[in-house]
Amino acid sequence: MGRNTRKRRTPLATKVVAGAAALAVGGGGLVWANFHASAHEEGPAHHRTRSAAAQVATIDCPDVGQQLSGVPDRARGEVDGELATMDSQITEAYQRLATTRRAQAGDPQFVQNTILGPLKDRRKAIIDRIQLEIDRAGGRADDNLDQLAGCQGRPAQQPQNGDGQDGGGQNGDGQDGGGQDGGQNQDDNGNGAAGPVADDFIDINDVEPNSRDSENGLAANGDGGSTGTFTTDCGVNENNLFNSDNLIAAPGVDNGAHHVHDYVGNQDNDAFSSDEDLANADTSCRNQGDKSTYYWPVLRLQDGTEEFDANELGGGAEGNVGRILKPAQAELKFVGNQQGDVVAMPKFLRIITGDAKSFTNGDANANSSWSCTGFEDRQVTDKYPLCPEGSQVVRTSNFQSCWDGQNIDSANHRDHMAFVQEDGGCPNGFQAIPQLQVRLVYDIPTPTVENGQVRNPYAVDSFPEQLHKPITDHNDFINVMDEDLMNEVVDCINSGEDCQ
Structure with a gap:
């Protein structure tokens, strides 16, 4: 692997993700997401049934970087760094989503109160800094960027193998140690990775x-x-x-x-x-x-x-x-x-x-x-x-x-x-x-x-x-x-x- 020993600028959120990700590693491997998303997909579902209830499969955040224009050249480096920090925030939030399935099953407001709400606040702080950096460099920041701070949980039905597993397999009713407590379940392809799915x-x-x-x-x-x-x-x-x-x-x-x-x-x-x-x-x-x-x-x-x-x-x-x-x-x-x-x-x-x-x-x-x-x-x-x-x-x-x-x-x-x-x-x-x-x-x-x-x-x-x-x-x-x-x-x- 090619590596570079020059000093690297690491977003603060990346350091948090590193610690959180380490907690997700253990036993048989990663436990990033014991679920699969099938939203945004077409075509027949071959030899499978779907869970009756939709669940939050991933986090969908507006892409602030795609909405930026007119950023002065001398502000672009700082703005790109702030955008990278926002990516790390999403990664951290997704990791928390993927490792708290039982808590989510017990509290319908868990995702909003514990994951999406705090994420919006952190994103708002980054957007404020981006606007300030653009203005300081002589540009004119879009006042509407604040509207991009909020994220939503994206639901998706979970593919099942039809063997009688209750619900979506996320409530612990027959999961036997999957979910946030460690281990793997049948819906992660045995890899502990969130996708791909059939x-x-x-x-x-x-x-x-x-x-x-x-x-x-x-x-x-x-x-x-x-x-x-x-x-x-x-x-x-x-x-x-x-x-x-x-x-x-x-x-x-x-x-x-x-x-x-x-x-x-x-x-x-x-x-x-x-x-x-x-x-x-x-x-x-x-x-x-x-x-x-x-x-x-x-x-x-x-x-x-x-x-x-x-x-x-x-x-x-x-x-x-x-x-x-x-x-x-x-x-x-x-x-x-x-x-x-x-x-x-x-x-x-x-x-x-x-x-x-x-x-x-x-x-x-x-x-x-x-x-x-x-x-x-x-x-x-x-x-x-x-x-x-x-x-x-x-x-x-x-x-x-x-x-x-x-x-x-x-x-x-x-x-x-x-x-x-x-x-x-x-x-x-x-x-x-x-x-x-x-x-x-x-x-x-x-x-x-x-x-x-x-x-x-x-x-x-x-x-x-x-x-x-x-x-x-x-x-x-x-x-x-x-x-x-x-x-x-x-x-x-x-x-x-x-x-x-």
Whole structure:
């Protein structure tokens, strides 16, 4: 694992989470959540019954960061740090939710009074500080941000295996030691992890061919105006560079992602890497002019393996358990624009595609595609595919390819970029740049789904409260190509050549 010994800025709430998470580890493993969520899911429930009563499955908080705009540059570092602290507060609250099931069963107001109410107060204090930091830096904070302080419990019916377990299995009536007192129950897949569940998987043969369109850039650009391609080979993380930081969304914050990322390309990549660090770093890319950083949340096989981070924040201490799976292939390709030529990306341009919080935020920014080799005309966003023997799992992200022509980042890390419109062109005021397409291929044993239970599932690392849903998949990129290479990329694409 790649580590950095520079001083890390750790949000106060993270320190609290570390202690709380330690209490959740014991015996057979993590007891993060002895329940499963099936809200926000579609399709038939195979061989299972549902509990009669809904229960609070996770915590749904408004995403303050997505609502920010007009944050002065000199305030962004502090604001990003405050947002990272809010993420840690949600993680702490979710951990408390997951380990107090019996108390909740005995008091219908327990969640509101003990978890959600105090969380709102803590979030309000953070929002007040964000507003003050924006105003001090010469900006104008949105007075309505206070409305985003409150969170709600998100109910979900719990999948059951139909064996006569009373209620939702959360009242202790036949749970025999599960819940907050330790141990595991049958609804955590034997992993002690909150998800995925059986309903998060679908047989690839049950996915309709060609059912996806170009929404959010999932269809390739480059069918008309600029038809060339440029492929960069940066390996599959052979150097074992992992961390739970997020340099784009939470610079300067240790464990800002609360889940682990794979990295290819730039080899000096953590929350404390400056642009100068990135420019002077080594790269895993075959073309040494490409020091860009490409990173995505790891996939894990929940087979009981204790990884290097089994007891660490970002890993097992936050519900991300099992064996990390490196991709067998990592294809990084830049393509063109349907309406015309592309222009060069600015150095250090940052792009996030997808949304790590899509399960609670909704799918407006969801931008992932899951499929199987041999079946890639069948794409799905909110399910993990079950692939037939001899077929591999494929996850694809096609990035925003319209740039505002001015900024390498924005306050919410999205406003400086846009997807192409229906006609393939960019919105007014935006310029077409090479579109990054990331295709990752994995050798994964196909999970077994029987009687509403999934055994040995695979799942994307996620914020704990996102329950390892496939819709939370996302991908990140910082352009650190040298000027000559970027010009070569643009020339190849605009001239219709296929280069590498």
